[in-house]
Amino acid sequence: MMALPDYHTCATALAAGERSRVLFRHRHRAEYLPGAPDIVLCVAAERGPGGEVRIAATDRPADNWLRRADCGADIRQFAHHFQVPVLELHRPLVLVPVVIPKPWGREIWYTGIEARGQSGVAGEGGQMPLPWLLSIAREEVLGARGELGLLKILDPLPDPVYGDLYFELHETKHEVYVVTGVDPDSWPGGEGAIRFGFDPIRRAEHASDSAFRAAYLAGVRNYRDIRCRIDEIQDRWRTAEGIGSHEPVPAATLRRWHAALVPEWRLMEKDARAAMERFTRMLPLRVGDVVRVPPLLPHALQHGVRTVEFQTPVYERRILSFAQKVLTQAHWDTVEAAASMLLEAPPAEPFPVLAAGPGIRRERIATFEDFEVERLVLGPHAAGALESTATHLLMMVVAGLVAFDGKTLGSESAALIPPGSSGLRLCNIGADTAVVLISRPR
Numbered sequence: 001m002m003a004l005p006d007y008h009t010c011a012t013a014l015a016a017g018e019r020s021r022v023l024f025r026h027r028h029r030a031e032y033l034p035g036a037p038d039i040v041l042c043v044a045a046e047r048g049p050g051g052e053v054r055i056a057a058t059d060r061p062a063d064n065w066l067r068r069a070d071c072g073a074d075i076r077q078f079a080h081h082f083q084v085p086v087l088e089l090h091r092p093l094v095l096v097p098v099v100i101p102k103p104w105g106r107e108i109w110y111t112g113i114e115a116r117g118q119s120g121v122a123g124e125g126g127q128m129p130l131p132w133l134l135s136i137a138r139e140e141v142l143g144a145r146g147e148l149g150l151l152k153i154l155d156p157l158p159d160p161v162y163g164d165l166y167f168e169l170h171e172t173k174h175e176v177y178v179v180t181g182v183d184p185d186s187w188p189g190g191e192g193a194i195r196f197g198f199d200p201i202r203r204a205e206h207a208s209d210s211a212f213r214a215a216y217l218a219g220v221r222n223y224r225d226i227r228c229r230i231d232e233i234q235d236r237w238r239t240a241e242g243i244g245s246h247e248p249v250p251a252a253t254l255r256r257w258h259a260a261l262v263p264e265w266r267l268m269e270k271d272a273r274a275a276m277e278r279f280t281r282m283l284p285l286r287v288g289d290v291v292r293v294p295p296l297l298p299h300a301l302q303h304g305v306r307t308v309e310f311q312t313p314v315y316e317r318r319i320l321s322f323a324q325k326v327l328t329q330a331h332w333d334t335v336e337a338a339a340s341m342l343l344e345a346p347p348a349e350p351f352p353v354l355a356a357g358p359g360i361r362r363e364r365i366a367t368f369e370d371f372e373v374e375r376l377v378l379g380p381h382a383a384g385a386l387e388s389t390a391t392h393l394l395m396m397v398v399a400g401l402v403a404f405d406g407k408t409l410g411s412e413s414a415a416l417i418p419p420g421s422s423g424l425r426l427c428n429i430g431a432d433t434a435v436v437l438i439s440r441p442r
Contacts (some may be wrong), residue, residue, distance in 0.1 A: 001167060003253050005070065006025070007026055007027045008024040008025070008026060008043075009023070009026060009135075009136055009137065009139075010043075010053060010055060010089075010136055010137040010140050011139045011140070011141070012343050013043075013045055013138075014046075014047045014053065014248055015047075015116035018094065020046065020047050021044075021046040021047075021074060021075065022041055022044075022046070023042065023043070023045075023046070023047070023062075023078070024042075025039055025040060025041070025042060025043070026040070026041045026042075026057070026135065026136050027039075027041075028040075028041055028045050028130065028131070028132060028135040028136070028286055029135070030360060032113050032114050032115055032118065033115055033130065033154040034115060034286070038284075039059055039060065039132075040056055040059070040137065041057045041059055042057065042059075042061075042062035043055055043056070043136055043328065044055045044056045044057075044074075044075040044078040045075070046078070048076050051285045051305060051321070052088065052090040052091075053088075053089040053090055053137070053140055053394055054075055054086055054087065054088050054089065055075075055086070055087050055089065055133075055136060055137060056075055056078055056079040056082070056084050056086045056087070056123075057084060057128060057132055058082040058084050059252075059291060060082055062082070062138060070149065070441050071355060075143070077256050077328065078264070079125055080125075083125070084125065084126060084128065085122070085123030085124055085125040085126040085127060085128055085133075086123050086124045086125060087121060087128060087133065088123070088124040089137055089140045089141055089183045089418055090418065090420070090421065091405055091418075092395075092405050092406060092415040092416070092417045092418075092421065092422065092424070092434040093121045093122070093131070093133075093141065093255060093308070093415060093416045093417075093418070094121070094215075094409070094414075094415050095110045095111065095119055095120070095121060095122070095124075095414045095415060095416055096119060096120035096121065096122050096127045096152075097109055097110045097119060097153075097414075098112060098117040098118060098119050098120070098422075099117075100112070100116055100142060101248045102163075102248060103248045103249070103264060103322075103324055103325070103327055104156050104157060104162065104163050104303075104324075104325075104326075105154075105155050105156040105157040105163055106155050106166060107153065107154060107155070107313055108152055108153040108155060108175070108248065108412075109150075109151075109152045110141075110151040110152060110153075110391065110394075110396070110414045111112070111148050111150055111151045111152075111313070111394070111416075112150065112152060113131045113134075114311065114315075118130055118131055118224070119160075121133050121416070122200055123424050126354055127384040129323050132149065135153075136310075137289060137420040140390060140418060141416065141418045142418075143390060143391050143392055143418070143419035143420075144390070144391045144418070144419075147313065147370075147441060148313060148394075148416075149310055149311065149312065149313055149370075149371050149393050149394060149439055149441070150309075150310070150312070150313045151308075151309070151396060151425055151439070152308075152309050152311075153180075153306065153307070153308055153309070153412065154177070154204070154301055154306065154307045154309055155303070156182040156301060156302070156303050156304060156305060156306070157251050157303055157305050158185055158186040158303055159251040159303055159306040160186070161272045161273075161303070162249070162251040162254050162255070162303070162323075162324060163302070163303025163304060164195075164300055164301075164302050164303050164323060164369040165200075165279070165300045165302075166300060166317075166319050166320075166321075166322045167297070167298055167299070167319070167320045167321045167322065167324070168194055168298065168317045168318060168319045168320060169295070169296055169297060169298045169299070169318050169320065169337055169341055169342075170293075170295055170296075170298065170316060170317050170318075171203055171295055171296065171315070171316060171318065171340075172295055172312070172313055172314065172316065173314050173316060173317075173336040173410070174293070174294070174295065174311065174312050174366075174368035174369070174370065174371070175292075175293040175311040175312075176288075176290065176291065176292050176293065176309070176310050176311070176365065176366035176368075176373055177291040177293070177301070177308070177309050178288075178290050178291075178307060178308045178309075178365070178375070178398065178437060179192070179286065179287050179288060179289045179290075179291070179305040179306070179307050180287060180306050180307060180308055180398050180399075180412075181287060181305070181306035181308075182285070182287055182304065182305055182306070183304030184307070185303060185304070186304030187305075188263035190286060190287070191283055191284050191286055192284070192285045192286070192304060192305035192306065193282045193283060193285055193286065193302045193305065194281075194282070194283050194285055194299060194300065194301050195277070195280050195281070195282055195298075195299060195300040195301075195302065196280075196281055196282070196283040196290060196291070196297070196299050196300060196342045197280070197281050197298065197299070197342065197343060197344050197345045198279055198280055198295055198298075198344065198346055199278070199279060199280060199281045200281070200344065201341060202278060202279055206259050207297065211344040211433075212279075212339050213339075213341075213343075213367040214403070215279070216276075216279045216338065217335065217338050219272075219275050219276040219278075219279060219333060220276055220320065220321050220334045221334075222271075222272050222276070223273055223275070223276045223321065224321070224334070226265075226272050226330060227269070227325075228267050229265075230261065230265060231325045232424070233261065233265075234257050234325070235325075236323060237257055237260075241253075246327045246328075247327070248327065248359075250304050254324060256356045260351075266287075273302065273323055276321060280298070281344075282346075285305055286349065288435075290351075290365045290366070290375075291307075292348075292365075292366050294342070294344045294345070294346060296324065296340055297341070297342045297345055298320050298337070298341055298342075298343055308396060308412075308437060310366070310371065310373050310394070310397055310437070310439045312371070313368055314366075318334075318336060319332050319333050319334075319335075320332065320334045320338075321334065322335065335354055344436075348432050351364060351365050352364045352377075354374065355384075358379075358382070358384075359379030359380075359381075359382030360376070360377070360378055360379070360382050361376075361377045362374060362375070362376045362377075362383050362384065363375050365437075367442075368442070369442065370442060371439055371440065371441050371442055372439070372440060372442055373437060373438065373439045374435040374437070374438045374439075374440075375435065375436070375437055375438075376426065376435070376437075377433060377434070377435055377436075378400070378402070378426065378427075378428035378433065378434040378435075378436070379428065379430050379433055380428060380430065380432065380433065381427075381428060381429070382424075382427075382428050382434075383425055383426060383427040383428070384426050385424070385425055385426075386404070386417070386425070386426055386438070387422055387423050388421060388423045389419060389420075389421075389441055390419050390420070391419050391441050391442065392416060392417060392418055392419050392440075392441070393416075393438055393439065393440050394414065394415075394417075394438070394440075395412060395414060395415050395416075395417060395436060395437070395438050395439075396411070396412070396413070396414040396415075396437045397409045397411055397414075397434065397435070397436050398411060398432045398435045398436070399411055399432070399433065399434060399435040400428055400432055400433060400434025400435060401428070401429050401430035401434065402426050402427065402428060402429070402434050402436060403426075403427045404425060404426045404427065405421075405424055406425050409431070
């Protein structure tokens with residue numbers, strides 16, 4: 001194994017198309033952390049005779065290994081010594097999620113990279129932080145279209161109000177939700193909901209859309225004033241109970257605090273919130289439903305409705321309202337958003353069927369400018385092919401048990417499939433129907 005001077009990535013360290021084994025340093029700029037520190041990594045990499053690439057990396061000092069590299073050290077000895085995994089970049093990579101607490105519940109990130117948390121990638125012997133992998137070998141795992149979409153699960157609390165998400169819109173970001181669970185205690189009939197745009201009946205009561213927007217803004221301002229006064233009172237209780245001003249608070253504590261308010265404040269909050277929310281539209285949701293969220297449409301998933309979400313990997317939003325304290329910013333964006341927000345969603349379109357046969361159905365459930373999402377449904381013991389592609393894929397199993405490439409993925413397991421992976425065969429090895437979601441860049 002040859003040691004290289006200076007700093008490299010896989011693309012510069014491995015001679016294209018040639019069999020090689022190298023050790024090199026890599027400078028990872030952790031822009032997602034405060035101060036954007038540089039993290040120096042020592043990377044062992046090898047390219048096999050068929051072009052397959054394997055890597056292992058550590059942030060521990062490795063000068064001794066760099067000095068002894070010409071003495072026969074190989075990637076598996078390196079990985080064993082530093083107790084790090086070996087990743088095979090020519091094969092599907094299983095993603096390791098990270099759980100992020102939210103005021104309304106939690107998000108489970110499969111490709112998230114922020115100061116709040118970073119997803120990982122599983123390999124033989126452990127896991128590597130996803131940002132390390134993308135920094136070391138972006139071209140190898142993402143291909144020419146090197147932008148990895150955001151894949152996560154939204155898991156709201158079952159509590160009404162406290163489990164409802166922000167009513168928000170995005171100016172450029174595209175999102176698609178697939179419903180995977182509806183809490184039976186919250187929604188006994190199995191039909192949950194998402195707040196989705198505005199009520200056409202209430203809109204028709206106004207002389208113009210401008211008048212409707214103005215009336216809605218007035219309703220939000222009224223609720224916002226009451227909300228701010230309640231938040232000020234409850235901030236003092238936060239301090240008294242040792243809870244940070246920007247930490248999520250358990251729903252049971254919020255209910256206790258709300259019950260401790262004087263009755264007049266409780267009634268004012270309830271009436272103002274109801275008046276504000278009467279402007280909006282509730283879209284019913286059941287397990288398996290798909291919601292395509294276009295830019296500029298206000299939306300808020302409701303309590304107890306669990307979804308898988310694929311979205312453009314940018315952080316931008318405008319918060320129109322929230323029924324508890326907003327922890328990530330000190331203001332609402334209702335005035336800025338109201339001028340450009342869509343009042344109604346585009347009409348739903350049928351999903352194009354890409355393939356259908358005994359025990360198998362593949363359909364495209366979302367098409368945006370930057371990515372598209374397909375749903376593959378496999379009957380018991382059925383199999384379907386995942387064709388080789390020049391771009392990477394993101395795949396999540398949302399129901400059933402699926403085997404492919406020597407791996408078995410259960411419900412809510414996900415994988416990043418590098419470009420050029422030879423055609424993969426997905427087999428439903430369970431007795432129930434399996435459902436797989438597949439996202440690809442456009």
